[in-house]
């Protein structure tokens with residue numbers, strides 16, 4: 001299988017929490033149980049709570065086998081983690097358990113993480129499947145129902161209190177690490193009422209880590225804006241966020257990536273272009289992020305990006321302000337269409 005033929009395996013991408021993380025897309029389309037105002041994955045195709053083999057386990061695992069064969073051939077180091085996510089909610093894939101087991105067989109020893117909006121953890125079956133992972137990263141942006149509705153715009157049957165209880169049940173039943181994420185949108189879920197409820201909730205949940213973040217790139221809705229740095233710092237302090245550890249962790253990981261980069265700079269321009277295209281289809285990134293995550297020479301990444309821009313396959317997005325998660329000088333790239 002050619003590198004460019006991958007549909008469901010992408011990256012690795014560089015993540016502050018997970019290092020160089022190889023992404024698996026379990027949906028293959030914009031199918032989700034929520035339609036968050038800050039979502040970076042583009043317009044939603046289907047809002048649903050129905051589980052189905054949207055990407056069948058065998059199809060996805062065959063791609064991963066081919067990716068692994070290519071990695072060995074290139075002499076590239078293993079990723080730090082495999083992350084199940086993609087363009088929607090991965091627990092909607094009814095073959096989740098089969099996929100996690102299969103990943104362990106193909107990449108033994110590489111931790112498996114699941115990025116989830118936690119909407120389905122109210123279901124004991126989903127909790128049992130998630131317990132097969134090493135790390136589960138649930139997001140919970142508000143415990144105030146009106147805010148939850150406005151920021152996450154979930155399926156009408158979803159209830160933030162029930163989701164919070166589901167995450168608690170999972171934390172009690174499972175040995176997987178739980179990294180809770182709270183994303184703040186200015187004027188929407190940064191209220192004192194939400195802060196009080198989430199602080200009490202975190203004290204009860206005792207997650208392994210809490211990450212309070214805000215938008216660093218344009219989301220689905222223009223009205224969804226980042227909170228300021230002072231608000232972010234106050235929330236992080238109050239929720240006992242591990243986010244203040246991130247710059248250190250991220251730079252250590254970036255350093256590791258740089259070392260590895262010295263070791264393997266032998267990808268062709270075609271390979272780099274195909275991998276950049278697949279990665280940007282899931283997440284906007286800067287040239288520097290792409291270079292570190294894909295272990296590709298910066299000059300090669302810039303050449304590949306120039307070609308992709310020339311063919312109108314990717315586009316630039318410039319930050320219109322230097323919010324706490326971003327830098328006005330950063331130029332992000334995203335896939336077009």
Ligand code: SF4
Nearest residue numbers: 032034035036039117
């Ligand atoms: S839960 Fe995730 S994938 Fe789904 S809409 Fe929200 S941000 Fe996007």
